[in-house]
Amino acid sequence: MALVIVAGASGQHAVVVYEAAILSGHQVAGFATIEDGPLAPLLDCSWLGVVSDIASSEIRRGSQFIVACGSNTLRLQQSEALLAHGGALQTICHPAAIVSPSATIGPGSAVLAGAIIGPRATLGRGVIINHAASVDHDCRIGDYSNISPGARLGGCVTTGPRIFVGLNASVLQGQHIGADATVGAGAVVTGRVEERATVVGVPAHPVVKS
Numbered sequence: 477m478a479l480v481i482v483a484g485a486s487g488q489h490a491v492v493v494y495e496a497a498i499l500s501g502h503q504v505a506g507f508a509t510i511e512d513g514p515l516a517p518l519l520d521c522s523w524l525g526v527v528s529d530i531a532s533s534e535i536r537r538g539s540q541f542i543v544a545c546g547s548n549t550l551r552l553q554q555s556e557a558l559l560a561h562g563g564a565l566q567t568i569c570h571p572a573a574i575v576s577p578s579a580t581i582g583p584g585s586a587v588l589a590g591a592i593i594g595p596r597a598t599l600g601r602g603v604i605i606n607h608a609a610s611v612d613h614d615c616r617i618g619d620y621s622n623i624s625p626g627a628r629l630g631g632c633v634t635t636g637p638r639i640f641v642g643l644n645a646s647v648l649q650g651q652h653i654g655a656d657a658t659v660g661a662g663a664v665v666t667g668r669v670e671e672r673a674t675v676v677g678v679p680a681h682p683v684v685k686s
Contacts, residue, residue, distance in 0.1 A: 478540045479505035480566045483527045483554060485545040493544035493586050494521050496570040505539055510554055531561055540566035542584055548638040552620040555584050555602045636671060
């Protein structure tokens with residue numbers, strides 16, 4: 477099994493992914509920061525340096541990376557840069573997650589404790605399915621999306637890339653969320669969400685920009 481390097485920004489989400497990697501049996505080489513700056517403590521995980529400084533040598537060693545930051549944009553940028561340099565992205569599934577054997581989990585994705593991924597669901601590259609979130613049967617989640625803790629997606633939900641679904645939000649069966657859209661915490665999506673829209677409330681409605 478290849479060594480895994482957890483790459484994060486400020487460290488908070490990286491702690492969660494690091495623990496999930498260890499508990500799922502991966503050998504973690506250490507933690508690398510995405511940018512220079514103050515380093516948050518990361519349990520007992522060794523700090524290896526800044527990703528841009530260590531990437532080439534670690535790629536030659538055969539290490540794999542998971543970019544562990546909540547920002548969809550930053551996760552995309554860092555993951556694609558690693559891939560462009562010949563790196564490989566590691567997928568992490570916490571042992572307390574339930575993942576259907578017919579589901580497909582893209583490289584660099586993280587499925588965390590208590591999450592449920594239903595039959596024939598597909599997660600793209602670099603997707604975060606956070607604690608106790610559920611993605612039901614036949615869903616299609618676009619690359620570099622983030623599903624927050626406790627969020628619920630009904631069957632056959634589809635999304636574009638880089639969407640964000642907030643804490644405890646719900647998306648009813650068969651709905652579509654467009655690229656770069658945001659669903660606010662606690663919202664209930666009952667219809668289509670357009671690209672780059674932000675929706676909130678019950679039922680969810682677009683935020684009117686002043």
